[in-house]
Amino acid sequence: MTIYNYSAKAMNGKEVSLEEYKGKVVLIVNVASRCGFTFQYEDLQKLYDRYKDQDFVILGFPCNQFAEQEPGTNEQVHTFCTLTYGVNFPMFQKVNVRDEGAHPLFTYLAASKPFEGFNPFHPVAKILKSIIDEQLPHYMIGDSIKWNFTKFLIDRQGNVVKRFEATTDPIDMERDIEEVLATP
Template sequence: MSVYSYSVTAMNGREVSLEEFKGKVLLIVNTASQCGFTFQYKELQNLYEKYKEQGLVVLGFPCNQFADQEPDSNEKVEAFCLLNYGVSFPMFQKLNVRDHDAHPLFTHLADSKPFRGFNEKHPVAKILIALIQEKLPHYMEGDSIKWNFTKFLIDREGEVFERFESTTDPYEMEPIIEYVLKR
């Protein structure tokens, strides 16, 4: 099944079928404004600006499931992203990305590409892994989303091409994004 089967809610409340992005390369990201990885907004915006003419669209999905790092309203989240990081890529209303009330899109994404571990050389990795092991050890089970800024690269046919964990900075994905854009 492709991601085009799913609909999501834009910040303005409009239901958006992902089929609207058919033929584009998508980078779907669960985000949070008060996370150790929030700096990735800047890199995601830079990638979007650099590659949007070639067909890349970044889609941001705020989520408050990980240590309450996205507690604000959709309106405040949208303003935060614009004012602090100049985010111009599409942002959607807050949703859950794991467990029994996960949005079906994120269940599909997690089921499509397995969790292969965090990059333990990332400067935030030791803190993240210790936090999850201490407070949320069940989050490490299975292939579910483990933390904010998990990224899924979707090819032009709507299929999940690759999964990148929080500890993969967006610039590290650039060669793979370029490859998928040229396919």
């Protein structure tokens, strides 16, 4: 099983097989426009610009499951990302990424790489951990997606290589991305 077994609807409503990204290094991210980690869009776009000519692509999946931080329509999400952060990597329509009704891709991703904890030194980590502990403690059970901006690095064969939580800033993943890009 690889990511190529899945498909999702692009922002334009077209069903896209992830097989279209075969041979590329892929970073899959669940995103939100009103999250304490929304600033990561800027560095995600920088990574995309830096490596896209080396067959690297980022796939963004908006999600409204975490404190309703992505309440807009797909069109509003797309407009926000484009105008605010200049996002031009592929974005897909809103999906659920955990619990009942989760998109099968995210069920697969979460099962492929277990949750290893949040970076306790990230400036937003303490706030995030207290929100989850107080309001959503069941989110910490199992390996499901814990919050927005969980990122999965995929190799050229469609296999999940590494999972990065919201508390890992995109630029801090650069060495891992370069290592996977260097592997045929």
